[in-house]
Amino acid sequence: MDTSSATREPSVTLAPAVPAAVPAAAPASDRRRVALVIGSGSVKCAAALGAYRALRREGIEVSMVVGCSAGSLFASVIALGHDPETCASMTARLWTADLTQQPDRRSLLRAAFPRLFGFDANWGLRNDARIMRRMQEAYGERTFADARIPLFITATDFHTGEQVVLREGRLVDAIRASIAIPFAFRPHPVGGRLLIDGFMSDPLPVGVAMREGANVIVAVGFESPYQTRVSSAGRFAFQLSSIMTNNLLKASFAFYGLAHHSEVIAVIPRFTQRIRLFDTEKMPYIIDEGERAMSEQVPYLRRLLEAAPAS
Amino acid sequence: MSGASAPGAGVVRRSVPRARLTDLAALRAFVAAACAEVGAPPAVGEALVLAADEVCSNIVLHGYGAGEPGPITIEVDRAADGACVTIADEGRAFDPADARAPDLTAPWDAREAGGLGWHLVRQVVDELRYERRSGVNLITLVKRAP
Amino acid sequence: MKITIDQRAHVTVVAVAGSIDALTADTLVHAMGEQMHAGNTRLVAAFEGVEYTSSAGLRVLLATLKEARQRGGDLRLAAVQERVLRVLDLSGFTSILKCYPDVGAAVASFPSHHA
Numbered sequence: 248m249d250t251s252s253a254t255r256e257p258s259v260t261l262a263p264a265v266p267a268a269v270p271a272a273a274p275a276s277d278r279r280r281v282a283l284v285i286g287s288g289s290v291k292c293a294a295a296l297g298a299y300r301a302l303r304r305e306g307i308e309v310s311m312v313v314g315c316s317a318g319s320l321f322a323s324v325i326a327l328g329h330d331p332e333t334c335a336s337m338t339a340r341l342w343t344a345d346l347t348q349q350p351d352r353r354s355l356l357r358a359a360f361p362r363l364f365g366f367d368a369n370w371g372l373r374n375d376a377r378i379m380r381r382m383q384e385a386y387g388e389r390t391f392a393d394a395r396i397p398l399f400i401t402a403t404d405f406h407t408g409e410q411v412v413l414r415e416g417r418l419v420d421a422i423r424a425s426i427a428i429p430f431a432f433r434p435h436p437v438g439g440r441l442l443i444d445g446f447m448s449d450p451l452p453v454g455v456a457m458r459e460g461a462n463v464i465v466a467v468g469f470e471s472p473y474q475t476r477v478s479s480a481g482r483f484a485f486q487l488s489s490i491m492t493n494n495l496l497k498a499s500f501a502f503y504g505l506a507h508h509s510e511v512i513a514v515i516p517r518f519t520q521r522i523r524l525f526d527t528e529k530m531p532y533i534i535d536e537g538e539r540a541m542s543e544q545v546p547y548l549r550r551l552l553e554a555a556p557a558s
Numbered sequence: 559m560s561g562a563s564a565p566g567a568g569v570v571r572r573s574v575p576r577a578r579l580t581d582l583a584a585l586r587a588f589v590a591a592a593c594a595e596v597g598a599p600p601a602v603g604e605a606l607v608l609a610a611d612e613v614c615s616n617i618v619l620h621g622y623g624a625g626e627p628g629p630i631t632i633e634v635d636r637a638a639d640g641a642c643v644t645i646a647d648e649g650r651a652f653d654p655a656d657a658r659a660p661d662l663t664a665p666w667d668a669r670e671a672g673g674l675g676w677h678l679v680r681q682v683v684d685e686l687r688y689e690r691r692s693g694v695n696l697i698t699l700v701k702r703a704p
Numbered sequence: 705m706k707i708t709i710d711q712r713a714h715v716t717v718v719a720v721a722g723s724i725d726a727l728t729a730d731t732l733v734h735a736m737g738e739q740m741h742a743g744n745t746r747l748v749a750a751f752e753g754v755e756y757t758s759s760a761g762l763r764v765l766l767a768t769l770k771e772a773r774q775r776g777g778d779l780r781l782a783a784v785q786e787r788v789l790r791v792l793d794l795s796g797f798t799s800i801l802k803c804y805p806d807v808g809a810a811v812a813s814f815p816s817h818h819a
Contacts, residue, residue, distance in 0.1 A: 449799065458800060579726050678794065678795055
């Protein structure tokens with residue numbers, strides 16, 4: 248339990264959401280709106296905020312948001328109706344390197360001496376008290392019902408490996424379950440199931456948008472980085488999971504593109520700098536690159552939407 | 559359709575001289591029964607039925623194609639604690655490795671689900687081998703017990 | 705293979721019995737196509753009687769799914785047998801379309817008003 252309060256915790260209180268511009272008429276039919284899918288990728292997922300900024304700038308509405316892993320953080324602030332700038336400042340405060348610096352000291356003992364200290368599915372190397380506190384400050388008791396745009400967050404059932412789509416209940420629980428990075432944060436129980444990071448069942452859950460009736464889908468996703476130095480058991484395990492999930496990402500994405508009745512547009516920003524898991528100070532750059540990558544697709548996106556039937 | 563014969567100890571074989579799509583159901587039933595006969599667990603039989611069905615469908619539709627229907631011979635043998643199915647035909651040479659993969663470069667509204675069949679075969683079996691010998695295609699499918 | 709059509713208020717239930725393979729798939733794809741051309745784009749494929757499907761069946765489902773969605777409807781599955789569900793899972797289909805334990809649940813999943 249983290250009891251040291253020597254460091255001042257940044258405050259991430261959620262300002263009441265400024266209502267999104269109230270449309271004069273009913274929202275455009277779903278055919279003329281895009282679904283936004285934000286996959287795993289830690290801080291790189293902020294590029295989705297840039298994509299969202301580009302869409303808003305172009306007057307293109309979002310019909311639903313699907314978030315996986317860190318993507319669920321960005322998906323939820325967008326779905327709550329915040330403008331891109333508010334989304335950016337909120338998430339920057341949530342996702343910082345010190346999140347994973349609190350080791351769960353008993354965990355190491357439990358791993359080394361399982362019988363003595365009790366090892367079970369509820370195991371993680373890092374203490375999640377800090378992230379839970381920050382998320383509580385940011386999201387409070389808000390639930391999916393508070394989202395202005397339909398929101399879906401994915402996690403993975405620890406026991407069966409199946410993808411679990413969360414669409415109700417408290418946002419903090421869904422997000423915490425979605426980013427229960429294996430080996431780092433312990434699995435999180437939600438609704439009687441033990442859940443781990445969504446990226447383990449599907450790093451870029453385009454299928455969820457398809458099932459929920461999306462037409463044009465904009466997908467922002469990243470490959471999990473490969474380790475440059477494998478200097479610990481944790482890094483070794485991470486390398487293995489990167490290999491598996493990157494292959495899963497490519498195979499799934501290929502299948503979705505083939506099976507969808509409309510277009511799936513992949514927004515892949517080009518980063519010239521190396522971005523590590525928690526490089527939050529690079530967020531403005533990441534967002535700009537996301538906006539640029541989305542803007543490149545806007546002419547094509549417009550043609551697709553204009554060709555769609557009005558209802 | 560010729561009956562089942564036992565060419566060698568423990569091997570079960572069935573031949574269809576002029577295979578048509580209407581023979582698929584019977585071939586599936588044969589593979590299921592043969593896998594059980596050689597002692598493979600049900601999950602193995604199920605997988606091999608699916609894979610063999612795909613292979614035979616391809617033979618009828620593409621191997622012999624629009625020409626005269628030709629023979630298909632299936633042999634089922636024990637393989638470790640699973641089973642091995644060998645399918646022979648005299649149609650056009652067709653290596654599963656050449657099977658058309660889904661075309662992802664096509665515009666989204668023109669993409670076809672080609673290659674779904676072979677993808678499925680590779681998913682369900684442990685080994686898939688192809689050989690062509692004296693004008694005969696030989697496909698070997700192996701599935702071991704889980 | 706036997707196909708039975710049951711028109712509910714706002715959803716069409718297509719009950720299939722038998723095996724779906726390269727021989728029988730054509731019958732199914734035509735039956736589905738007929739419904740969609742008649743304007744019935746909210747489809748439930750009731751699979752309680754389907755004991756087996758090959759990739760031919762998957763192709764029918766995919767083609768029907770895409771066309772139904774293009775026309776503003778959807779295809780959902782009901783009462784899929786375990787063996788068939790395994791094939792759907794293996795080939796990624798369960799991640800792109802909705803499956804329900806029974807026809808009632810599948811029919812109820814479609815909104816009763818026209819979107």
